[in-house]
């Protein structure tokens with residue numbers, strides 16, 4: 466910094482001058498305020514900023530729940546406490562004492578299996594019943610009084626992770642909301658967490674943003690080996706199916722019917738730099754990645770895959786089911802039918818501008834893994850976790866948190882997953898269907914949005930393009946509506 470610059474900075478208020486706060490929010494709280502569009506035909510306006518409540522959500526590791534005092538976590542804008550009951554099972558109550566509304570999280574577990582309020586000593590069991598009121602003595606009428614019941618949230622603990630039912634309605638079986646590999650016997654769960662200071666919808670919509678790889682991730686370790694930034698550019702994008710009104714399944718396609726084949730020539734070659742006439746320039750600007758990507762291309766060729774891509778072989782046979790893709794109430798599952806490892810990215814809303822991202826990383830085993838395997842996998846996990854969830858995924862964070870959700874948008878066929886997800890969520894979320902049942906409302910017929918039309922046209926284009934070479938596969942894969 467030159468001397469003159471230093472001087473002007475001092476004059477304009479050190480450090481940063483007016484630039485530091487040029488959008489108002491920069492400098493103190495970096496996230497722009499969250500807003501949804503003011504138009505109820507825009508699907509975004511109907512997705513609740515604090516999440517859908519009639520679902521199970523991941524909360525915290527069981528080992529973090531002590532015997533001596535409750536743990537507290539804000540979930541979907543609600544403060545929940547966790548403590549152990551008489552059997553040692555983790556239970557959850559609203560962080561609220563029904564007597565005079567003090568936070569139970571500030572209390573203690575003086576008696577094993579119970580939590581005691583710090584104000585007048587109301588003491589609750591795992592079901593939220595008041596079993597003692599210490600300051601009134603053993604004859605207190607508060608004990609067992611129906612009005613003195615704390616609000617309970619049902620819990621289930623799987624592979625050391627506590628899940629909570631956040632709804633007001635009857636809980637569904639945990640198997641309906643929690644990924645199936647969490648129920649398989651020998652699997653090892655390696656959870657990881659990180660906090661994003663933006664809304665959960667922004668986090669979720671990013672996880673299915675198929676075409677940011679060559680922009681946002683072009684320098685992620687995982688992508689650097691690929692000449693095409695992980696996936697080839699395409700004006701069409703993934704095609705989608707909504708499965709069982711629970712999940713948006715998406716796939717890039719593969720082989721001949723791939724939407725990613727758009728820019729390949731007949732010999733299976735695709736240029737590294739493409740020319741954009743509007744700017745009279747090419748992207749990427751430089752060719753230095755080619756110094757090493759030839760090596761990975763060779764590897765792909767040996768596996769019989771198109772050079773430039775880095776896609777597991779299993780992606781060639783997409784497994785369309787309700788657990789692959791983006792699923793209500795807001796989890797994203799990639800990796801398709803991987804038999805050894807499955808990862809779920811589950812953004813849990815905390816506040817409007819704060820999200821707890823829970824990664825359910827599950828190693829799958831059909832029988833108990835050997836000690837050696839456990840040691841090796843355990844020792845390499847920090848690196849794998851960084852590679853997958855932090856080096857790669859956190860690059861998105863820097864972009865997604867600045868999405869101005871309340872502003873108009875103009876979507877493309879490549880946004881097909883986001884478009885389908887919004888429709889699925891606003892029409893089929895359990896909160897919506899239960900409210901309809903309760904109020905005996907008929908499902909509202911919603912008009913197709915412009916974005917939905919664009920995606921439908923994309924579907925047709927893919928259909929026509931694919932027909933030329935593989936009509937049968939097209940029929941089986943691309944047009945199948947499950």
Ligand code: FES
Nearest residue numbers: 562564565582585
């Ligand atoms: S407020 Fe909890 S016992 Fe009085």
Ligand SMILES: [Fe+2]
Nearest residue numbers: 677678681861
């Ligand atoms: Fe991304």
